[in-house]
Amino acid sequence: MADIDISSLSVVSAQDALRRGDFTSVELTQAVLDAIAAKDGAIGAYLTVDADGALAGAAEADARRRAGEDRDLLGIPVAMKDIFNVKGQPCTCASRILEGYVAPFDATVVARLRAEGAIPCGRVNMDEFAMGASTEHSAFQVTRNPVAPDRVPGGSSGGSAAAVAGGLALASLGTDTGGSIRQPASFCGCVGLKPSYGRVSRYGVTAFASSLDQVGPIARDVEDAAILLQAIAGADPHDQTCLDRPVPDYRAALAGASVEGLRIGVPKEYFVEGTDPQVMALVRAAIDKAAAAGARVEEISLPHTEYAIAVYYIVATAEASANLARFDGVRYGRREVGPDGSLQSLYDLSRTHGFGPEVKRRILLGTWVLSSGYYDAYYNRALKVRTLVRRDFEAAFAKVDPVAPTPAFKLDSTVNDPLQAYLCDAFTVPANLAGLCGVSIPCGRTADLGLPVGLQILCPPFEEPRLLRIARAMETLL
Amino acid sequence: MTTAAPARSGLDVAHICALAHFDLPPEEQAKFQKELAPIVAYVNKLSELDLTGIEPTQYGQPVANVLREDVVEPSLDRETVLRNAPDASETEFRMPRIVE
Numbered sequence: 001m002a003d004i005d006i007s008s009l010s011v012v013s014a015q016d017a018l019r020r021g022d023f024t025s026v027e028l029t030q031a032v033l034d035a036i037a038a039k040d041g042a043i044g045a046y047l048t049v050d051a052d053g054a055l056a057g058a059a060e061a062d063a064r065r066r067a068g069e070d071r072d073l074l075g076i077p078v079a080m081k082d083i084f085n086v087k088g089q090p091c092t093c094a095s096r097i098l099e100g101y102v103a104p105f106d107a108t109v110v111a112r113l114r115a116e117g118a119i120p121c122g123r124v125n126m127d128e129f130a131m132g133a134s135t136e137h138s139a140f141q142v143t144r145n146p147v148a149p150d151r152v153p154g155g156s157s158g159g160s161a162a163a164v165a166g167g168l169a170l171a172s173l174g175t176d177t178g179g180s181i182r183q184p185a186s187f188c189g190c191v192g193l194k195p196s197y198g199r200v201s202r203y204g205v206t207a208f209a210s211s212l213d214q215v216g217p218i219a220r221d222v223e224d225a226a227i228l229l230q231a232i233a234g235a236d237p238h239d240q241t242c243l244d245r246p247v248p249d250y251r252a253a254l255a256g257a258s259v260e261g262l263r264i265g266v267p268k269e270y271f272v273e274g275t276d277p278q279v280m281a282l283v284r285a286a287i288d289k290a291a292a293a294g295a296r297v298e299e300i301s302l303p304h305t306e307y308a309i310a311v312y313y314i315v316a317t318a319e320a321s322a323n324l325a326r327f328d329g330v331r332y333g334r335r336e337v338g339p340d341g342s343l344q345s346l347y348d349l350s351r352t353h354g355f356g357p358e359v360k361r362r363i364l365l366g367t368w369v370l371s372s373g374y375y376d377a378y379y380n381r382a383l384k385v386r387t388l389v390r391r392d393f394e395a396a397f398a399k400v401d402p403v404a405p406t407p408a409f410k411l412d413s414t415v416n417d418p419l420q421a422y423l424c425d426a427f428t429v430p431a432n433l434a435g436l437c438g439v440s441i442p443c444g445r446t447a448d449l450g451l452p453v454g455l456q457i458l459c460p461p462f463e464e465p466r467l468l469r470i471a472r473a474m475e476t477l478l
Numbered sequence: 479m480t481t482a483a484p485a486r487s488g489l490d491v492a493h494i495c496a497l498a499h500f501d502l503p504p505e506e507q508a509k510f511q512k513e514l515a516p517i518v519a520y521v522n523k524l525s526e527l528d529l530t531g532i533e534p535t536q537y538g539q540p541v542a543n544v545l546r547e548d549v550v551e552p553s554l555d556r557e558t559v560l561r562n563a564p565d566a567s568e569t570e571f572r573m574p575r576i577v578e
Contacts, residue, residue: 100562101562102561102562104554104555104558104559104561104562105554196539197537197538197539198538198539198541211536211537211538212538214538237546240541240544240546241537241538241539241541241544243539243541244544306523307523307524307527309520310520310521310523310524311524313517313521314521314524321498328499329564330563330564330571330573331559331562331563331571332562332563332564333562333564334564335564335565337574341574342574343573343574343576345501346573346574347499348499348500348501349501351498351499351500352499352500352501352502360500360502360510361510361513361514363498363500364489364491364494364495364498364500364510364514365489365514365517365518367494367497367498368489368494368514371493371494371497377525378521378524380534381524381525381529382521382524383534383535383536384529384532384533384534384535385524385527385529385532386534386535387532387533387534387535388527388532390535418513418517419516419517419520422517432538433535435538435539461539
């Protein structure tokens with residue numbers, strides 16, 4: 001059997017090898033399982049590994065290939081954030097409240113990956129219900145950053161990024177509600193793509209904030225991300241917010257990508273004091289390099305940036321408080337009944353002991369902003385400011401495509417004060433509020449500790465081809 | 479201004495716990511009360527803005543009345559779904575009695 005090094009293998013190079021017959025999908029999948037067995041003890045990316053299901057899927061993919069099928073993802077194992085329903089597998093969202101749940105169906109993105117021949121090989125860690133930016137809010141385990149094991153991998157899709165960066169998967173899927181794909185990709189030195197709102201179906205993806213959530217890939221390079229997006233994008237009768245618009249050929253859009261002629265906007269509100277100076281320096285250097293290679297660079301203003309966090313933590317928690325009302329101990333998950341045996345005690349105790357502290361904090365905030373006497377003053381007001389954030393981008397896109405650091409403030413660590421933790425999302429949440437597509441690509445490492453830094457690129461809704469072209473051009477340049 | 483500034487600034491955790499179906503001991507309620515206070519103070523910055531005439535943005539993309547063909551499709555298999563229930567009969571979820 002071929003000796004396969006997962007840590008240096010992209011989806012494209014693995015597929016080339018599968019096509020040439022260098023190895024089979026069963027051998028590739030076994031190599032992924034072996035890598036997980038050997039290395040994940042120290043990283044903690046996977047919550048559950050479906051070895052039998054993955055090998056069966058690989059055997060099926062090999063059979064499809066022998067029958068003449070040829071697809072970019074045929075026979076490629078993909079790690080799944082624990083938020084996607086994969087039929088017959090657990091789906092805990094890293095929460096005690098869903099312990100024991102077995103998904104009775106495939107999420108649309110999972111069904112589409114399977115149709116393309118990809119193999120869901122295991123479920124990776126996350127912040128509970130995707131609420132957090134470090135994966136420390138998982139109820140089950142710590143995930144370490146493979147690049148710097150004493151650091152967090154970011155979050156909430158921290159397991160998805162750590163699996164790719166740690167050589168435990170070729171690629172993975174995550175979700176992004178306020179930066180949860182782009183930020184962990186940045187922390188772990190991967191490419192993380194958040195598609196436009198409405199580009200990818202959310203059916204079967206446990207909802208956090210329904211007007212902000214999107215599914216997207218974390219991968220080793222821009223081309224792999226494009227291939228995964230190709231597989232999962234497009235209208236779905238099970239999700240009416242997933243728009244019926246044509247799905248362009250994303251990989252073809254990368255051909256001949258060049259920095260020359262790009263119009264790069266540098267939002268002055270994203271280059272402010274408080275952000276790690278090393279992050280700033282690396283992002284500035286990337287922009288300077290683009291300018292030297294023929295890109296037009298100009299400073300722009302997104303004046304309502306300073307309000308985005310306040311809007312986000314009202315809108316996202318309000319939607320979360322409604323979405324998480326379904327976890328009530330009745331139909332699935334944890335149930336606990338008090339001594340009086342009442343229905344009230346069933347609701348209260350199942351939820352109180354099932355949800356962790358960060359989820360409770362956000363449900364409390366969201367319940368409050370929707371409650372009588374506060375709805376207009378907070379929730380309605382936030383929706384109006386959301387309009388202003390969206391208009392800022394519309395005005396900017398008339399001239400440029402914004403480029404900025406991915407994380408704000410702290411680069412590496414965990415923040416114990418909840419408000420300070422929320423403020424770290426300042427550069428990623430605006431894209432979700434405005435429904436934009438965005439990507440984070442690696443743009444170097446810090447001189448002192450060698451920590452990866454991400455460059456974030458934003459484009460208007462449904463302009464993924466443009467986004468990927470710019471990302472590819474910058475990737476080649478950097 | 480079309481929307482009022484916050485009428486009251488208080489987030490009463492005990493009251494919100496009842497709405498959210500949480501049964502928290504007093505010391506945990508006090509902890510959340512303390513943690514949420516600066517967050518509430520922070521989001522109050524939205525009251526700085528004059529929002530006269532600004533329409534709310536509720537959805538990620540503007541869509542309206544997306545309908546599918548009215549064709550019957552099989553739904554999830556009942557037996558499989560009930561297997562996830564903490565307590566169920568062969569055909570139904572089982573709950574504490576709510577009427578005498």
